[in-house]
Amino acid sequence: MNIPREPATPARWCAMALEAPGRPLQQVWREGLPQPAAGQVRIAVAVCGVCRTDLHVVDGELPFPGHAVVPGHEIVGRIGAIGAGVTGLRIGERVGVPWLGWTCGQCEHCRAGRENLCTEARYTGWQIDGGYGEQVLADARYVLRLPPAYSDEQAAPLLCAGLIGWRAYAMAGPAVRRLGLYGFGAAAHLVAQVARARGVEVYAFTRGGDSAAQELALGLGAKWCGASDQAPPLALDAALIFAPVGALVPLALRAVRPGGTVVCAGIHMSDIPSFPYAWLWGERRIVSVANLTRADGEAFMRVAQEIPLQVVTQPYALAQANQALDDLRAGCMRGAAVLRI
Numbered sequence: 217m218n219i220p221r222e223p224a225t226p227a228r229w230c231a232m233a234l235e236a237p238g239r240p241l242q243q244v245w246r247e248g249l250p251q252p253a254a255g256q257v258r259i260a261v262a263v264c265g266v267c268r269t270d271l272h273v274v275d276g277e278l279p280f281p282g283h284a285v286v287p288g289h290e291i292v293g294r295i296g297a298i299g300a301g302v303t304g305l306r307i308g309e310r311v312g313v314p315w316l317g318w319t320c321g322q323c324e325h326c327r328a329g330r331e332n333l334c335t336e337a338r339y340t341g342w343q344i345d346g347g348y349g350e351q352v353l354a355d356a357r358y359v360l361r362l363p364p365a366y367s368d369e370q371a372a373p374l375l376c377a378g379l380i381g382w383r384a385y386a387m388a389g390p391a392v393r394r395l396g397l398y399g400f401g402a403a404a405h406l407v408a409q410v411a412r413a414r415g416v417e418v419y420a421f422t423r424g425g426d427s428a429a430q431e432l433a434l435g436l437g438a439k440w441c442g443a444s445d446q447a448p449p450l451a452l453d454a455a456l457i458f459a460p461v462g463a464l465v466p467l468a469l470r471a472v473r474p475g476g477t478v479v480c481a482g483i484h485m486s487d488i489p490s491f492p493y494a495w496l497w498g499e500r501r502i503v504s505v506a507n508l509t510r511a512d513g514e515a516f517m518r519v520a521q522e523i524p525l526q527v528v529t530q531p532y533a534l535a536q537a538n539q540a541l542d543d544l545r546a547g548c549m550r551g552a553a554v555l556r557i
């Protein structure tokens with residue numbers, strides 16, 4: 217008779233950690249599975265997306281949290297252990313962990329339903345260890361259910377690229393018929409499909425000569441592609457900026473009609489150069505998108521359930537996380553980078 221062997225304990229598992237900003241991630245080994253505290257779940261990570269925000273953390277463009285941290289906030293995995301008091305989740309269930317990891321629930325923003333602006337918020341892969349590792353702990357109240365039609369690898373980019381793109385698109389308002397997207401990477405390639413499904417014309421702006429991004433945009437239904445400093449053939453109703461380049465703000469303002477909106481969707485951007493007031497005049501607006509709420513996450517997962525989004529991924533092994541970050545920094549990435557854990 218075969219007696220199933222117990223897994224070796226304490227388990228040894230691996231993560232890629234940032235020990236100081238500006239340094240490559242280090243492979244670290246941890247002994248023993250982390251035990252979820254009350255309200256937490258432990259997740260065996262299957263795939264983690266690589267987001268530009270990870271690059272801002274690693275490069276020190278966001279304040280270093282003061283302790284070693286495991287980046288990664290587009291986590292797809294399966295629940296391995298459940299802490300006290302958690303309801304509605306079960307062992308083995310597939311879940312996603314996004315950027316918003318914890319909020320206070322008490323500040324004026326939380327009370328106003330804008331937990332994305334919580335003054336005490338803690339973020340996955342920044343203050344809280346994230347998904348560039350085999351195991352992760354998460355507050356059960358912030359994990360998301362994922363649309364079943366997407367594989368683990370396809371679902372990961374939905375968790376930030378997809379839903380921040382969605383929040384930026386929603387912020388542009390319901391009357392948008394012509395939408396510009398500056399920087400056609402992970403977020404833009406998903407929001408372009410959401411916009412197309414609603415009959416919106418998409419105008420994609422890329423770095424000059426980035427034929428791979430332009431081909432991807434046209435393949436996903438963009439009506440027009442050009443370099444970022446080119447004027448679109450028609451004035452846009454709104455423009456979403458995903459590239460972390462402040463010089464795109466005045467360019468995008470010039471591309472939108474009076475009353476149009478420019479949405480800056482990244483957490484960090486280089487300085488915005490000065491520009492004539494006439495480019496803003498005409499009730500044009502510049503707004504930023506900060507983080508996400510749980511309601512955004514749930515709303516976007518419903519959208520992704522309704523619209524079969526084509527998720528273009530570039531996979532890497534966990535140990536290749538530094539390479540993935542280098543490729544993203546260099547701009548040689550088609551679609552969304554993901555780590556197969």
Ligand SMILES: [Zn+2]
Pocket residue numbers: 319320321322323324325326327331333334335336337
């Ligand atoms: Zn708060």
Ligand SMILES: [Zn+2]
Pocket residue numbers: 267268269270289315376377
């Ligand atoms: Zn992100």
